[in-house]
Amino acid sequence: MNLLKKNKKLTLYLSISILILIFFISLFVGRFSLNIKEVMNNITQLLSGKNLSELKSNNWNVFYYIRLPRIILVIAVGAALSATGSVYQSIFQNPLVSPDLLGVSAGAGFGVALGMLAGEGSLYLIYGLSFIFGVIAVFMTFFISKLSKAQSVMTMVLGGIVVSSLFNAMLSILKYLADPLDELPGIVFWLMGGFSRVGWQEVKFILPLIIVGIIIIYFMRWYLNVMSMGDEEATSMGLNVKFIRIILILFSTFMVASSVAATGQITWIGLVIPHMARFLVGSDHKIMIPQSIILGSSFLLIMDNIARTLTSAEIPISIITAFIGAPFFAYLLITRRNSGWD
Numbered sequence: 001m002n003l004l005k006k007n008k009k010l011t012l013y014l015s016i017s018i019l020i021l022i023f024f025i026s027l028f029v030g031r032f033s034l035n036i037k038e039v040m041n042n043i044t045q046l047l048s049g050k051n052l053s054e055l056k057s058n059n060w061n062v063f064y065y066i067r068l069p070r071i072i073l074v075i076a077v078g079a080a081l082s083a084t085g086s087v088y089q090s091i092f093q094n095p096l097v098s099p100d101l102l103g104v105s106a107g108a109g110f111g112v113a114l115g116m117l118a119g120e121g122s123l124y125l126i127y128g129l130s131f132i133f134g135v136i137a138v139f140m141t142f143f144i145s146k147l148s149k150a151q152s153v154m155t156m157v158l159g160g161i162v163v164s165s166l167f168n169a170m171l172s173i174l175k176y177l178a179d180p181l182d183e184l185p186g187i188v189f190w191l192m193g194g195f196s197r198v199g200w201q202e203v204k205f206i207l208p209l210i211i212v213g214i215i216i217i218y219f220m221r222w223y224l225n226v227m228s229m230g231d232e233e234a235t236s237m238g239l240n241v242k243f244i245r246i247i248l249i250l251f252s253t254f255m256v257a258s259s260v261a262a263t264g265q266i267t268w269i270g271l272v273i274p275h276m277a278r279f280l281v282g283s284d285h286k287i288m289i290p291q292s293i294i295l296g297s298s299f300l301l302i303m304d305n306i307a308r309t310l311t312s313a314e315i316p317i318s319i320i321t322a323f324i325g326a327p328f329f330a331y332l333l334i335t336r337r338n339s340g341w342d
Helices: 002-006 008-027 036-047 058-091 104-118 123-147 153-177 183-191 200-219 221-227 231-236 241-263 269-281 285-309 317-334
Strands: none
Touching: 008 058, 008 269, 008 285, 036 058, 058 200, 058 221, 058 241, 058 269, 058 285, 104 123, 104 153, 104 183, 104 241, 123 153, 123 200, 123 241, 153 183, 200 221, 200 241, 200 285, 221 231, 221 241, 221 285, 231 241, 269 285, 269 317, 285 317
16 A cells, blocks of 8 residues: 555556456446357447447347446546545535535436426436536525625535525425326436436437546646645635636536436545545645546446346445445544545
């Protein structure tokens, strides 16, 4: 472990190798056993110019239309949640905050439920309302913070708690009004989190948004190093702290909202993974952000494999992440000397 801490690039490369290994293992893990030789033969035929529509077999259909898009989206969502968690913890100088800090998850979740009731399951309406209410939640938090006489980071955090409570109450109203036999189960299971309903349509819609957000955060990682030292220090170095914070929060909001729209609310990833990254490579965001992204993708991929193979019926993934994330985070709190925040 000491060797890994000293050689941060070695740690990052090792994490990437582990993610690649988990990716390939995940493709062939599941209740339907795939014939690896047949799948590889189909891939070879595609690369040689054969039309995709000509490949018709149970093995190929499960591999290409179910597992591959699911695993790609799991990696993307894990990267998005862990990256936004790292951003929030740095710009608010608080190691105990997560992507739902500003009410984003609650607002996006309300948008999902509203879309399911108003649009009869239209994916585009669900995604659109999730984005809209996620952004509305952020602006409500900013508005509350601006109205307060004590305009500080902690005021914004408390404003986020207020907004989350408001949207959770509105979500409860929608659940109360929903048809208990038809609409309510869909809302509940969607918000519990899971990847069982995703396919290439969700990947094509969500993946570009997440990629753009991660690129923006990656290229602004130097600003995160400065802002984590405090607003006064960052301002003295010539940074427009408020503008940079708004940009980072907005792109983080889009990533969280898109993740909630596609997969429901997935807890603990954005809180625990940044701590794991700091434990391994320290708090320098130049390498901590990539490390957090890789760890988040690997962790969520393992959790998804457990969720879809542990029992005959798929378990909502937030249950798995909470059972593993909560004890692990308790361990991190007990050993906080090594968390990178002291």
